[in-house]
Amino acid sequence: MLCRSVLIKKTLSLLIAAVAVTVAFAACAEDNKPINPIESGNNIIDNARAAADGEEAQGIITTVVSIKGMSCGKCVNSITAELNKIDGVFDVVVDLDEKNATVEHDSSVSEDDIKEGIMAAGYTPVD
Numbered sequence: 001m002l003c004r005s006v007l008i009k010k011t012l013s014l015l016i017a018a019v020a021v022t023v024a025f026a027a028c029a030e031d032n033k034p035i036n037p038i039e040s041g042n043n044i045i046d047n048a049r050a051a052a053d054g055e056e057a058q059g060i061i062t063t064v065v066s067i068k069g070m071s072c073g074k075c076v077n078s079i080t081a082e083l084n085k086i087d088g089v090f091d092v093v094v095d096l097d098e099k100n101a102t103v104e105h106d107s108s109v110s111e112d113d114i115k116e117g118i119m120a121a122g123y124t125p126v127d
Contacts, residue, residue: 007084059106059107066100067115075123083123086113 004102005076070076076094079101083092094101115125 002123009106022120060104061107061109062104063104063109064100064102065111065115065118067094067118068099068124068126070094070096070099070123072096078121079118079123082115 003017067079073096076096079094080092083089083101084104086109088106091104095127101118118125
């Protein structure tokens with residue numbers, strides 16, 4: 001599976017505070033899933049505005065899942081690509097050294113969805 005990633009960096013200045021936001025968008029050539037950068041950009045602005053006001057970003061949940069069977073960068077790439085296919089996932093960081101995946105997502109994504117994505121990539125999530 002060959003996926004292309006586009007990294008978009010946008011620095012926003014809000015009021016007196018400056019908030020730097022980095023967003024990684026990934027689109028797999030296999031599923032041709034369209035990315036709406038305008039909609040994503042609006043979510044970024046809303047969350048940056050909330051951060052500048054000292055509030056937590058709305059609707060973002062962070063889930064960390066341990067993974068068994070990873071041994072190389074290809075493992076990391078396979079899991080990252082599979083998890084990025086899940087609707088409602090904003091960001092995925094797979095750490096080879098820590099043997100886990102940190103996934104930022106909305107409330108429509110469950111831990112079971114993340115574990116199923118890891119299994120779909122051919123690896124074993126650890127409870």
